[in-house]
Amino acid sequence: MGDTDLAALGRLLADSSRATMCTVMLDGRFHTAGELARAAEVAPSTASEHLTRLVSGGLVEGDRQGRHRYYRLAGADVAAALESLALVAPERAVTGLRSSSASAALRRGRTCYDHLAGELGVRLTDALIRRNVITDEFALADAAPLRELGVAVPAPADGASRRPLVRGCVDWTERRHHAAGVVPAALATRLFDLGWVARVGSGRAVRLTGAGEAGLVGALGSL
Amino acid sequence: MGDTDLAALGRLLADSSRATMCTVMLDGRFHTAGELARAAEVAPSTASEHLTRLVSGGLVEGDRQGRHRYYRLAGADVAAALESLALVAPERAVTGLRSSSASAALRRGRTCYDHLAGELGVRLTDALIRRNVITDEFALADAAPLRELGVAVPAPADGASRRPLVRGCVDWTERRHHAAGVVPAALATRLFDLGWVARVGSGRAVRLTGAGEAGLVGALGSL
DNA sequence: GAGCCGTTTCGGTGGGCACCGAACCGTCCC
DNA sequence: GGGACGGTTCGGTGCCCACCGAAACGGCTC
Structure with missing residues (x-):
């Protein structure tokens, strides 16, 4: 019931697979859907659903070239928001x-x-x-x-x-x-x-x- | 599977009740649990659970005084992160x-x-x-x-x-x-x-x- | 054309969690 | 003291959604 839909954006980041994908895309470059699926360790179909949601949420933009589809963050302001969140986020225990x-x-x-x-x-x-x-x-x-x-x-x-x-x-x-x-x-x-x-x-x-x-x-x- | 637990923070913001509470607390001042419950339009018990999660997540800090309990954002960096998210968040349709x-x-x-x-x-x-x-x-x-x-x-x-x-x-x-x-x-x-x-x-x-x-x-x- | 591959769509299943009411605890006031 | 009130804890219910496999949909190659 606020002025902007902060919760919708939070839901996008709430899933660990999507969060991992966003972290990977923090480099600002394009990544293929399959690459992001492997990074998040989910099936390609699952990754596709996640990416669709990220795009419709405005965090990510996609570009189809040939039979590949490339995704990257939608802009520098998105990257800045994610970085400022990462500063607040607690350190994660390192595994392995x-x-x-x-x-x-x-x-x-x-x-x-x-x-x-x-x-x-x-x-x-x-x-x-x-x-x-x-x-x-x-x-x-x-x-x-x-x-x-x-x-x-x-x-x-x-x-x-x-x-x-x-x-x-x-x-x-x-x-x-x-x-x-x-x-x-x-x-x-x-x-x-x-x-x-x-x-x-x-x-x-x-x-x-x-x-x-x-x-x-x-x-x-x-x- | 990232470096920091971005998803955990996203889950905190993913709920519209919690997001509304955070938006209210963006003024940096203390607010009582009941006031935040009314703002989010949920039962006091529900609001209490949300506030407990926000505190344990590090976004919010609480201070008990008498029979009231006051909550506010945990710091300026939290507020900055929320503001940068709000910039990215889509405008919400105004109702009423x-x-x-x-x-x-x-x-x-x-x-x-x-x-x-x-x-x-x-x-x-x-x-x-x-x-x-x-x-x-x-x-x-x-x-x-x-x-x-x-x-x-x-x-x-x-x-x-x-x-x-x-x-x-x-x-x-x-x-x-x-x-x-x-x-x-x-x-x-x-x-x-x-x-x-x-x-x-x-x-x-x-x-x-x-x-x-x-x-x-x-x-x-x-x- | 046939075949391969990257990607997406669609059902179905399971788990996590937001929600409330009721009960409990602590504080303030008469 | 008793009563009112703010806040929290606890069960129980129901919804949302992440996940996968199977199938469909391109585009590229031979």
Whole structure:
């Protein structure tokens, strides 16, 4: 009986299979229905039903290409909402060695929809603050070092209504903020292109390469 | 099978009674169990069960005083997560005149946990930006006008790990950001003390008083 | 065309849980 | 003290929905 239908959204996340699928899709990329079914450990038919509900609920969007069907989160605001929920969510007991090492990799570095998070994300954020690229209040200060790296930094925002160039994003493993927004997203894309960060396995986990370590220290003075 | 138990949190919000209670508690204040039961339109026994679950889930904290028991949201991060969810949640169809005028009042002005939101919130945010109290990237710039109003502004943050003095908070009715954080929260408290904003009814809705209109224009140059 | 494969739809089954009324407990007031 | 009242606990009922297998529906390949 409220103003918005919070409960409908809660029901979508209430199921562990759907929650797992959403967590997988937090990397912002497309995933096939079968891949999501395996991740959630349910039959393809069950996964299909879940995905239909997620789409009609507006959390996920689908794109059919050939005989495959690709799904991803519906937008950055959805990813932000899920991340802020994950911050509140209690830590889950780790079961087994494989998931333990997997979550350790996630803690070290991962993508958060379109930018970098985890230890790597906050290290990068702190380096950007020290180099005065952004302020400690997450405002863009000096974009020159980024432009030298080949990052496409758009013109400053003309109002508060646009998506911010830089904003703070809660990091649920580090329990603090890291840099998000248009500029950090562009930076993340560029770092992938340069080969300075690379994906670990097929999930969200990423790591800093040797060239990335050297390159970022050179560009920002520290890391 | 994820890293945190997102599904458990979703289950808490999945029930419409619990969701309504959480929406009521979004004002950050304490509410009695009976009041929340009436808001959700369920028997007191049912409400009690819901509140027990919300507490054990970490979303809500309770405080017994006398024969009453008061409940409120567990923290600002919980409120932020709920607000970001409400932004994603689809608009709900308005049923009846009473809820229509109530939601209209909410759109005009309301408290968002500890600061101001709605039309009033974004007008205030824009005035703060025009007056250069904060930047359009939600960083604190010049606290002098606030101190003249009697707002207690703490010293600048010494690192990125503390709760930010100012941050952007999504406004689900205005579909843009308004100012949140330590400073806007202190400002809201001060405006209540001055009588410049007052609550409308018993819920989250607030309105700007005549004295508030004049006082804020005087302090900030515009509104 | 036939065959394969990824995906979706459809019945049927089972478990979880929201709900209420009744009983119980603690606090306040006369 | 007794009575009223707010809140919680406890059984019992009924609904919602996650799950699977089987079958149908594309699209791709040979």
